[in-house]
Amino acid sequence: MSDIDPTRGAVPVDAVRAVVIGVGNCYRRDDGIGPAAAAEIERQHLPGVRVVISDGEPAGLLEAWAGMDLAIVVDAVRCVPATPGRMHRWPARQLEGGWTASSHGLGIPDALDLGRALDRCPRRVVLFAVESADLRPGAGLSRAVATSLPDVVAAIATELRRAKVPPGRSGRP
Amino acid sequence: MSHGSRKLIVSGLARVEGEGALRVTVRDGQVEQAELNIYEPPRFFEAFLRGRSYTEPPDITSRICGICPVAYQTSACNAIEQACGAELDPPLAELRRLLYCGEWISSHALHIYLLHAPDFLGYPDAIALAREHRDIVERGLALKKAGNAVMEFLGGRAIHPVNVRVGGFYRVPGPSEFAPLADQLRRALELALDTARWVAAFDFPDLELRHDLLALHDPGRYPIERGTLATTGGLAFTPGEFPRHVTEQQVPHSTALHATLDGHQYLTGPLARYSLNSGSLPPAARQAAADAGLGPQCRNPFRSVVVRAVEIICAVEEALRIIDSYHRPDRPAVEVTPCAATGHGVSEAPRGLLYHRYELDGDGLIQSATIIPPTSQNLAVIEDDLRRVITAHLDLDDAKLTALCERAIRNHDPCISCAAHFLTLSMRRR
Numbered sequence: 360m361s362d363i364d365p366t367r368g369a370v371p372v373d374a375v376r377a378v379v380i381g382v383g384n385c386y387r388r389d390d391g392i393g394p395a396a397a398a399e400i401e402r403q404h405l406p407g408v409r410v411v412i413s414d415g416e417p418a419g420l421l422e423a424w425a426g427m428d429l430a431i432v433v434d435a436v437r438c439v440p441a442t443p444g445r446m447h448r449w450p451a452r453q454l455e456g457g458w459t460a461s462s463h464g465l466g467i468p469d470a471l472d473l474g475r476a477l478d479r480c481p482r483r484v485v486l487f488a489v490e491s492a493d494l495r496p497g498a499g500l501s502r503a504v505a506t507s508l509p510d511v512v513a514a515i516a517t518e519l520r521r522a523k524v525p526p527g528r529s530g531r532p
Numbered sequence: 533m534s535h536g537s538r539k540l541i542v543s544g545l546a547r548v549e550g551e552g553a554l555r556v557t558v559r560d561g562q563v564e565q566a567e568l569n570i571y572e573p574p575r576f577f578e579a580f581l582r583g584r585s586y587t588e589p590p591d592i593t594s595r596i597c598g599i600c601p602v603a604y605q606t607s608a609c610n611a612i613e614q615a616c617g618a619e620l621d622p623p624l625a626e627l628r629r630l631l632y633c634g635e636w637i638s639s640h641a642l643h644i645y646l647l648h649a650p651d652f653l654g655y656p657d658a659i660a661l662a663r664e665h666r667d668i669v670e671r672g673l674a675l676k677k678a679g680n681a682v683m684e685f686l687g688g689r690a691i692h693p694v695n696v697r698v699g700g701f702y703r704v705p706g707p708s709e710f711a712p713l714a715d716q717l718r719r720a721l722e723l724a725l726d727t728a729r730w731v732a733a734f735d736f737p738d739l740e741l742r743h744d745l746l747a748l749h750d751p752g753r754y755p756i757e758r759g760t761l762a763t764t765g766g767l768a769f770t771p772g773e774f775p776r777h778v779t780e781q782q783v784p785h786s787t788a789l790h791a792t793l794d795g796h797q798y799l800t801g802p803l804a805r806y807s808l809n810s811g812s813l814p815p816a817a818r819q820a821a822a823d824a825g826l827g828p829q830c831r832n833p834f835r836s837v838v839v840r841a842v843e844i845i846c847a848v849e850e851a852l853r854i855i856d857s858y859h860r861p862d863r864p865a866v867e868v869t870p871c872a873a874t875g876h877g878v879s880e881a882p883r884g885l886l887y888h889r890y891e892l893d894g895d896g897l898i899q900s901a902t903i904i905p906p907t908s909q910n911l912a913v914i915e916d917d918l919r920r921v922i923t924a925h926l927d928l929d930d931a932k933l934t935a936l937c938e939r940a941i942r943n944h945d946p947c948i949s950c951a952a953h954f955l956t957l958s959m960r961r962r
Contacts, residue, residue, distance in 0.1 A: 384595075386595050416642075418642065418677070476659055476662035477669060477670060477673075
């Protein structure tokens with residue numbers, strides 16, 4: 360897990376109230392939608408919002424979202440049949456195992472369960488899952504998923520506004 | 533359970549890295565088949581390294597695995613530096629070891645607490661363990677965080693560090709920058725000692741490995757980021773001689789290759805490292821090993837959890853030693869001038885020996901690459917473990933025997949993502 364740049368912007372760390380976590384591997388084609396969306400949010404320099412890239416490893420997710428008012432997790436999802444690029448918004452309570460495209464034995468639902476057991480969950484978790492077309496090794500999103508990226512970013516921003524995090528743009532260029 | 537033919541099928545092997553399947557067939561009381569079926573498509577890293585610059589393998593190969601990227605970076609650097617005749621300044625070599633210590637701490641803590649301990653304590657997973665023993669899981673997460681902190685500090689980030697380059701680093705820290713990390717590691721040492729005491733009290737099934745063990749040997753210290761090769765059978769050879777002794781073969785049931793050492797099965801990893809180097813452990817780790825009841829060698833795969841705990845102590849001790857004696861290197865990296873040559877690099881990934889080989893042309897472009905990850909080397913022994921465990925426990929019902937097989941696999945912390953890349957377990961009995 361890595362912050363894109365945790366010190367960037369004018370927001371002190373203790374003012375951060377929301378985290379956007381892009382889960383995935385940008386070298387597994389559409390599995391990179393999470394990091395790509397997170398990078399777009401980072402470019403907006405939203406005050407009060409921390410942006411993190413993650414491989415979905417639970418300990419890292421707990422570290423990223425503990426104490427937050429809101430955690431927005433963005434990840435690719437494998438569906439059969441799939442409509443590549445279609446986005447789903449799922450609150451945490453709807454998450455069940457088996458949907459993640461992660462290559463690891465433990466995924467986001469496990470991290471949520473572990474977080475609940477350890478009292479290390481944010482107050483609210485929302486997952487944006489984007490149906491994938493191609494999870495083979497290689498860089499770059501498929502056309503359908505790349506086309507969906509602006510909508511995914513807009514949906515994240517809307518979610519942040521609804522939560523009143525942040526109140527406005529930081530004003531940084 | 534009848535003594536006729538039957539088949540057990542278990543779909544989905546949890547708590548290992550990657551995807552694959554275990555297929556076990558027992559017929560008339562005899563284990564007829566025990567195969568790990570790796571069905572993640574091969575990643576072709578060796579192929580797409582061809583034509584790339586000699587500077588690129590540390591960043592490219594670190595992407596093979598999110599759990600042990602430093603191992604890939606280090607073996608790659610070792611190989612290319614050997615090919616080009618470059619040798620790291622001693623302070624840079626120490627920083628490379630420090631970075632690797634972070635990966636050991638993080639990877640071992642993850643495996644012990646979130647993947648392996650539930651097996652010994654009768655919990656289906658770490659989440660159930662956390663519900664009843666929150667303090668224990670918190671301790672594991674704090675340890676893992678300390679390991680990640682080392683990688684973030686020195687590598688730029690914990691997963692796929694960006695500060696590693698052939699010849700050293702892009703930036704090296706000043707001595708004063710280490711203070712918070714040293715404080716965190718001093719606390720981690722206590723957590724690591726508690727971890728060793730905790731796992732030493734687990735109940736371990738009987739199983740004695742009969743295979744040759746292969747690990748690095750680094751005179752005077754526990755091998756991590758460099759060394760020559762040694763076996764419990766008395767063989768000793770250099771990284772450059774690795775291809776003469778270790779060969780890989782395709783097997784029909786797996787997309788991962790299986791390796792043999794001079795034609796026979798062998799094991800790498802914590803048991804091999806410890807059995808060949810226990811005398812080189814730093815003081816606290818050595819004492820913890822003795823207190824945990826480990827002798828000079830450990831050949832029971834179920835006790836690998838204890839060895840990993842001892843190795844966390846070793847890594848924390850080593851990290852603190854390096855930080856305490858740190859002087860900022862004169863330069864962040866030594867110059868590495870490419871030449872037409874072949875280089876061989878080895879290092880001890882948390883789960884075992886990782887070998888890289890690169891053939892360069894005069895412009896430093898890679899002509900061929902070979903990567904032999906630890907799980908490929910260990911797959912044949914894991915299958916052998918399974919055959920013996922099943923044979924010794926045929927009286928168990930299907931569910932219990934299946935659970936025991938999963939444990940036998942997790943003993944070796946296989947990273948299928950490295951070996952071929954994605955695992956599911958399927959087990960059958962007739």
